[in-house]
Amino acid sequence: MTQAESVLPRFAIRTRPEDFVVVEEPLYPASGVGAHLFVEIEKRGRTTEQVARDLARGCGVSPRDVGYAGRKDRHAVTRQWFSLPDVEPSRAMGLELMSARVLSAVRHEHKLKTGHLHGNRFEIVVSSDQPVDLPTLETRARELVRRGMPNRYGEQRFGRSGDNAEAARKLFRAKSVRGDLRAARFLVSALQAEVFNAVLAERIERYDDVALGDLARVEASGGLFWVDDLERERPRARDFEISATGPIFGTKVREPRGEIADLEAKVFERHGIPPAGELVLPRGLRAHGTRRPLRVLPRDLALTALAEGRGFRLVCGLPPGAYVTILLESLVGSFGVLVDASRTAASPDESFDAGVSSDEPTRPDMK
Numbered sequence: 001m002t003q004a005e006s007v008l009p010r011f012a013i014r015t016r017p018e019d020f021v022v023v024e025e026p027l028y029p030a031s032g033v034g035a036h037l038f039v040e041i042e043k044r045g046r047t048t049e050q051v052a053r054d055l056a057r058g059c060g061v062s063p064r065d066v067g068y069a070g071r072k073d074r075h076a077v078t079r080q081w082f083s084l085p086d087v088e089p090s091r092a093m094g095l096e097l098m099s100a101r102v103l104s105a106v107r108h109e110h111k112l113k114t115g116h117l118h119g120n121r122f123e124i125v126v127s128s129d130q131p132v133d134l135p136t137l138e139t140r141a142r143e144l145v146r147r148g149m150p151n152r153y154g155e156q157r158f159g160r161s162g163d164n165a166e167a168a169r170k171l172f173r174a175k176s177v178r179g180d181l182r183a184a185r186f187l188v189s190a191l192q193a194e195v196f197n198a199v200l201a202e203r204i205e206r207y208d209d210v211a212l213g214d215l216a217r218v219e220a221s222g223g224l225f226w227v228d229d230l231e232r233e234r235p236r237a238r239d240f241e242i243s244a245t246g247p248i249f250g251t252k253v254r255e256p257r258g259e260i261a262d263l264e265a266k267v268f269e270r271h272g273i274p275p276a277g278e279l280v281l282p283r284g285l286r287a288h289g290t291r292r293p294l295r296v297l298p299r300d301l302a303l304t305a306l307a308e309g310r311g312f313r314l315v316c317g318l319p320p321g322a323y324v325t326i327l328l329e330s331l332v333g334s335f336g337v338l339v340d341a342s343r344t345a346a347s348p349d350e351s352f353d354a355g356v357s358s359d360e361p362t363r364p365d366m367k
Contacts, residue, residue, distance in 0.1 A: 019125035034109035067112035075342030083112035148295030164190035213258030250289020
């Protein structure tokens with residue numbers, strides 16, 4: 001911590017699991033019929049994968065057959081859905097799970113897959129060592145709703161030691177993947193995130209605007225198009241109808257044009273990533289690539305002061321792939337320091353799940 005940071009208010013999150021509540025919003029409800037069973041779980045202090053393994057063991061199915069839409073925080077109280085093949089609802093409802101409980105079980109036609117969710121709802125207590133200037137925070141909240149929040153990846157994406165992206169660069173120099181293929185995919189996703197964050201940093205002053213040559217995303221449909229008329233498209237960006245996108249690099253990703261293409265090419269070069277047509281991955285890995293919006297819209301964002309003004313409670317909804325910690329950092333800004341208690345308390349084996357409250361697919365070829 002710098003000398004300047006030492007005199008700023010400290011805002012702390014995740015000091016207790018019950019102060020960080022995440023509720024998954026399904027993309028669709030379970031139909032009530034079918035060979036798969038959708039199971040709603042509330043967990044505390046456990047990773048999504050730990051609960052998935054417990055469900056598999058308790059229901060006598062293979063862990064690889066357990067589906068879920070995305071990972072949820074370990075250092076939190078979270079509710080999310082899992083799917084199990086050929087399991088009776090009564091068996092699932094009778095399970096006794098470590099630090100988790102089954103809330104409901106409903107049949108459905110198919111397995112729950114990564115990314116099959118509408119978003120997440122958050123209720124977070126942010127404590128402070130000094131009285132909070134809530135009006136200033138509310139002004140910033142309104143600005144984030146107007147402009148959108150920067151869609152940056154949080155630091156938890158890069159592993160506890162922050163070296164996952166560098167490990168991926170070393171992996172790229174190999175001819176094939178040895179060992180855990182899932183772990184290799186996660187390393188690649190960290191490098192993809194690093195490159196995206198670097199592109200966003202180059203455009204952070206105008207992340208809510210579009211430029212000629214941008215590949216813009218239509219918010220209503222998710223479709224992409226090249227921006228070739230600023231007079232027409234800038235008002236649409238201002239009204240949050242469209243957003244500029246950045247690269248999740250890969251072998252088949254669409255590329256922008258003009259100055260934006262040049263900007264991204266320079267970032268790729270700095271990070272040791274060849275152009276899409278020249279990218280060669282080690283055998284066993286795929287990374288088709290995609291485009292990620294530079295911003296996202298927080299839904300129903302509301303702040304309330306805690307007792308004696310020593311912090312605030314945040315309630316909001318975010319789309320899949322967005323990090324609530326980035327929203328909090330944007331709110332605190334230059335007049336405070338955000339401290340994540342789970343990052344200081346986490347053990348080294350939590351690099352995959354600690355703090356990941358977004359649900360973007362971690363497989364680099366999923367989108």
